[in-house]
Amino acid sequence: MIQPFDDTYFMKRALQEAESAYEKKEIPIGAVVVINNQIIARAHNLTETLNDVTAHAEMQAITAAANYLGGKYLIDCTLYVTIEPCQMCAGALFWSQISKIVYGARDEQRGCIALNTKLHPKTVMTGGVMAQEASQLLKQFFIEKRSE
Amino acid sequence: MIQPFDDTYFMKRALQEAESAYEKKEIPIGAVVVINNQIIARAHNLTETLNDVTAHAEMQAITAAANYLGGKYLIDCTLYVTIEPCQMCAGALFWSQISKIVYGARDEQRGCIALNTKLHPKTVMTGGVMAQEASQLLKQFFIEKRSE
Numbered sequence: 001m002i003q004p005f006d007d008t009y010f011m012k013r014a015l016q017e018a019e020s021a022y023e024k025k026e027i028p029i030g031a032v033v034v035i036n037n038q039i040i041a042r043a044h045n046l047t048e049t050l051n052d053v054t055a056h057a058e059m060q061a062i063t064a065a066a067n068y069l070g071g072k073y074l075i076d077c078t079l080y081v082t083i084e085p086c087q088m089c090a091g092a093l094f095w096s097q098i099s100k101i102v103y104g105a106r107d108e109q110r111g112c113i114a115l116n117t118k119l120h121p122k123t124v125m126t127g128g129v130m131a132q133e134a135s136q137l138l139k140q141f142f143i144e145k146r147s148e
Numbered sequence: 149m150i151q152p153f154d155d156t157y158f159m160k161r162a163l164q165e166a167e168s169a170y171e172k173k174e175i176p177i178g179a180v181v182v183i184n185n186q187i188i189a190r191a192h193n194l195t196e197t198l199n200d201v202t203a204h205a206e207m208q209a210i211t212a213a214a215n216y217l218g219g220k221y222l223i224d225c226t227l228y229v230t231i232e233p234c235q236m237c238a239g240a241l242f243w244s245q246i247s248k249i250v251y252g253a254r255d256e257q258r259g260c261i262a263l264n265t266k267l268h269p270k271t272v273m274t275g276g277v278m279a280q281e282a283s284q285l286l287k288q289f290f291i292e293k294r295s296e
Contacts, residue, residue, distance in 0.1 A: 047220060048220075051214055051215065051218065051219060051220045052210075052211050052214050052215075052220055053210065053214070053220050053221075053240060053243035053244045054202075054207055054210055054211055054240050054243075059202055062200075062201065062202055063200050063202055066199055066200050066201070067199065067200075070199065071199060072195060072196075072199045072200055072201050073201075086239060086243075087235055087236075087238070087239030087242060087265055087266060088235075088236050088237075088238075088239025088240045088242070088243065089236075089239070090235070090236075090239070091234060091235030091236025091237070091238070091239050091265070092201060092202050092236045094235060094236070095201035095202075095234075095236065096201045115265070115266050116264060117235055117239070117263070117265065118235060118263050
């Protein structure tokens, strides 16, 4: 069966990254950056491994994508991320001038929507793609963590 | 003459970092992180050199300070930064739970105050320390850049 290059296809790749984080006991959030239907960066949360609050999936994906493109702006790129970006990541995405952000599940407490973080005027954001899977993985992680 | 360890003393160190950025043709913003009157991280903006929008002075100072401390939280630390942090950097400082932020000059357009970025409840922020010097350096940079 041929898989179309749609939002679900790329969000599945971001979810695979989130699962990689889970296996490392990191909060399971993953991201990929896509240009012309090609994945140019994949990353997952590594805040524990790197002892660094800035090591969110999105931040690393932005850095890796810019590195691949050889320029710091992510024009014509789409970021797929399993959970809605936080203020820091949305702030970084602002500077990157990325064209599109697609998130999975909302983060009602600390997400950029609730906290009203300013996106670049060139950036479109949509969400709810595989939200159930993304939030289920996160819930499972915290249940497991609490029972440790 | 003995120099006291006050805000001006540490902001001067942050300004030296900003001058290092200037010499590299980077937007001249510098930062240092201090704990118990000791500088544990110094950094300046490197977005052009690294081709990376996330390479603000504060982001690198946060990463370096956490690396020095061996933990990701910057409790009991103070960040001195020559210009008010942006949304991204304020968002990162939120996650770091840093105790204090001291900035030099305001950024009325893209600073975290104008954009209402949420700081951690444990964080105190003050500003205006050597503001004139910090903003003068920035102005001079952009005048020079425009005349190139």
